[in-house]
Amino acid sequence: MLKKLFKYVLVGVVLVLGYHAIASAISAASTRQPVWSVNLHASTAPIATENRLLVPTGNTKPSALQSLDPATGKVQWLSQQPIGRVFAIEGNTIYASDFGLLPLVDDPKNLVTLDANTGKTKAVLPLDNSDFAGAIGVFQGAFILNSYVKQGVESDRNEISARTPDKLLWKFVTPKDSMVSTFESVDSKSPVVQNGVVFLPILVNPSTPQRGYQLTGLDAATGKVLWTWNTSAELTDVTVLGDTVYPAVYSKDRAGKEPGWVKALDLKTGKERWTHTMRGGEAKLASDREVFIWDGDAKTSTRFVVLDWQTGAMLRQFTLSRQDRQEPRPIALADNIIYTADMEIEGVSALGFYGSAKNHSRVNAFDATSGQVLWHTPTLRESHIYRFVLNGDRLFLSSNGLENNVQSVVQSFSTR
Numbered sequence: 001m002l003k004k005l006f007k008y009v010l011v012g013v014v015l016v017l018g019y020h021a022i023a024s025a026i027s028a029a030s031t032r033q034p035v036w037s038v039n040l041h042a043s044t045a046p047i048a049t050e051n052r053l054l055v056p057t058g059n060t061k062p063s064a065l066q067s068l069d070p071a072t073g074k075v076q077w078l079s080q081q082p083i084g085r086v087f088a089i090e091g092n093t094i095y096a097s098d099f100g101l102l103p104l105v106d107d108p109k110n111l112v113t114l115d116a117n118t119g120k121t122k123a124v125l126p127l128d129n130s131d132f133a134g135a136i137g138v139f140q141g142a143f144i145l146n147s148y149v150k151q152g153v154e155s156d157r158n159e160i161s162a163r164t165p166d167k168l169l170w171k172f173v174t175p176k177d178s179m180v181s182t183f184e185s186v187d188s189k190s191p192v193v194q195n196g197v198v199f200l201p202i203l204v205n206p207s208t209p210q211r212g213y214q215l216t217g218l219d220a221a222t223g224k225v226l227w228t229w230n231t232s233a234e235l236t237d238v239t240v241l242g243d244t245v246y247p248a249v250y251s252k253d254r255a256g257k258e259p260g261w262v263k264a265l266d267l268k269t270g271k272e273r274w275t276h277t278m279r280g281g282e283a284k285l286a287s288d289r290e291v292f293i294w295d296g297d298a299k300t301s302t303r304f305v306v307l308d309w310q311t312g313a314m315l316r317q318f319t320l321s322r323q324d325r326q327e328p329r330p331i332a333l334a335d336n337i338i339y340t341a342d343m344e345i346e347g348v349s350a351l352g353f354y355g356s357a358k359n360h361s362r363v364n365a366f367d368a369t370s371g372q373v374l375w376h377t378p379t380l381r382e383s384h385i386y387r388f389v390l391n392g393d394r395l396f397l398s399s400n401g402l403e404n405n406v407q408s409v410v411q412s413f414s415t416r
Helices: 002-028
Strands: 036-039 053-056 063-068 075-083 085-090 093-097 110-115 121-126 132-139 142-151 154-163 168-173 192-194 197-204 212-219 225-231 237-241 244-249 261-266 272-277 281-286 290-295 302-308 314-320 331-334 337-346 358-367 373-376 383-391 394-401 409-414
Touching: 053 085, 053 409, 075 110, 075 121, 085 132, 132 154, 132 192, 132 197, 154 197, 212 244, 237 281, 244 281, 261 281, 272 302, 281 331, 331 383, 337 383, 358 394
Parallel strands: 358 383
Antiparallel strands: 036 409, 053 063, 063 075, 085 093, 093 110, 110 121, 132 142, 142 154, 154 168, 192 197, 197 212, 212 225, 237 244, 244 261, 261 272, 281 290, 290 302, 302 314, 331 337, 337 358, 358 373, 383 394, 394 409
C-alpha cells in the first residue's frame, strides 16, 4: 500500500515539476505585442492575402463577411450576403458558402461568389438536393462537392462533382458500399483539394470483414482517376501536406508485434515513398525538405520526430514546451518556425482536464530545428484560440471568449 502511495505521490511531483518547468520556459521567452487588435468573433478560419484578411463573423449562425486591412485591422467592406465559410480566393473572386461546418438539415444552403474588392455578391448556387453532404473545396472557378448516393433510405456510396454556378463539369461515383465524409470522425477522414488533385479517403465495406480504405486521387480539372491506394489497416489519420499524402496507423500492440506506421504517398501518383514505423504518429507539418511527425504515443509531452521528406530517414527529434499536453491544434510552419496554440488551465488539479476550468490561451513560436520556444503572444484570459493563419511576415489569430463578458478578438502579429 505504501509503495503504491509513494508511486502516485512521485508521479504527481514529477508532473507538477514538469508543468512548472514548462511554465518557466514559456515565461522566459519574450511576449510579442499585437500590431493591431479588434474585437470580433470569427466563426471559421480567416483567410489572408496580401491585400485583405477575410473574417467570417457570427457566433451561432453565419453573418456578414468582413474584409480587414492586414496592415491596420480596419474594415474594408462588409458583405450583405451572410457567409459561413470561405473556401478560396481565385483572382478577384471569393468562393464561399452561406452555411457553416455543421448546418442543420433543413437550413437553406447556397454556395456564393463575391467580388473580392467590394464584397458584393456575384453569383448564388442553391443546393436544393437533400442528398448534399458537404463542400470539399474550389478549383479553377468550380466548387468541388460531395453528395450521397442512396439505395432506399440508406447511403450506399458518394458522388463527387465539380460545379460552377452555371453548369456541372464532371462527377465521380465511389465504389458500392463506401463513404466519403467532409466532416472528420472516427470512421472517416476529410477529403481536400490541393495542387490540382481532389484527394478522397474512401472508407470501403465499412460494416464487413473487408473493411478498409481506398485512398484516391482525382484530377481536379476533369475528375479522372489519377491513382488509388488500398489498405485493410484501420487508418487513424490521413493528412495532406504539400504534394504528399501521409496515412497513419496506431499500433494496438505495445509489445511491437504489430507496429504502427506513417507512410508517405505522392499526391499526384499515389506512389509510396517510404514507411516510418512507430507506435503512433501523425504528420503535422512539412517543409520542402522535412516532415514533422507528432508522436501520439507520448502522452505527457508534445514530442516531434523529424524525417527527411524524400527518404523518410530520421533527422532529429525534440519536445515542444507546451502547458497543454493534448494534440497540438492549430499548428503551422513557416521560415523554420513552428507556431501552435497553447493553453493554461486554472482551477483544476488534473492536468489536461479543462471542461469546467478557466482556460487562458496564447500562440507560441518555436525554433523548428531545436524545439526551443522563441516568443509567444500575450495570454488571452478565459479564451480559446481555435484558429490562426500565416501570410508573409504576419500571424493573424482569432480567439473565442468563453464567458459573456470576455470579448473575442482578431489580432495581428509580426513574425520577424
